[in-house]
Amino acid sequence: MYTPALEHLCIVMVETSHPGNIGSAARAMKVMGIQDLRLVAPRKPYSQDTWALASGANDIIEQAKIVPTLQDAVADCHIVIGASARSERTLQWPQMDSRECGVFVAEHLPQQKIALVFGRERSGLTNEELDHCNTLVHIPMAFDFFSLNIAMAIQVLAYECATAVRLAMPSETTPPDPDDALASAESMESFYTHLEQSMIATRFLDPENPRLLMRRLRRLFGRAGVTVSEMNILRGMLAAFAGRKFQTRE
């Protein structure tokens, strides 16, 4: 789904070593509707891996800006969020988890331009680079001594941001389908009468010894939350079992 607000979100990759990771990152962005990729001094030129892993996201790589420093990459951004594989930096820099980051981004787009910054595969972001970030984001992992592959980290954060932005958008109000409304109490009552009569007619229910059958069935159908269209099916079935056609009443 195309979400215009995401035009104001860019992904920055700092000194990426593996050209394949740039391709995978482009794909991760593309599927979430994020277009703007900025590369700070990539270590190697694009390779076959870049294009192979980008799959259908070549346009993102073709339009990617290549700049010498992080400062250049984020110059036009109002908020810079650094993605950190470590969580113990909390004391020095404010840190969010990935879900909080999505909500934060959704709150500030599209008025503000936001950059999500990802570090080197081996060493992450330097402290000087973190100084250019307003806040950090960490994707919680089962083990703190591991880190995610950079493109996978981009995927997780792109997903969180795109989802939060979509949820924050005023939803299109499609008029409710009247057939999806719950059947009225009156219609449930006529159904129970019909059901009881059918069960008596087929001798499934002995009116001299009804036990708790009807109450149990009421409980069953009461729990189900039967809709108008489902009620039509139930009544139609009972009528068909008795060899008659049922006229819908709602």
Ligand code: SAH
């Ligand atoms: N050994 C490096 C790991 C770098 S992984 C370090 O300790 O920093 C490459 C990049 O992927 C990281 O700089 C970060 O931007 C991103 N990344 C990896 N795992 C992440 C996580 N759990 N949360 C947020 N970003 C993560």
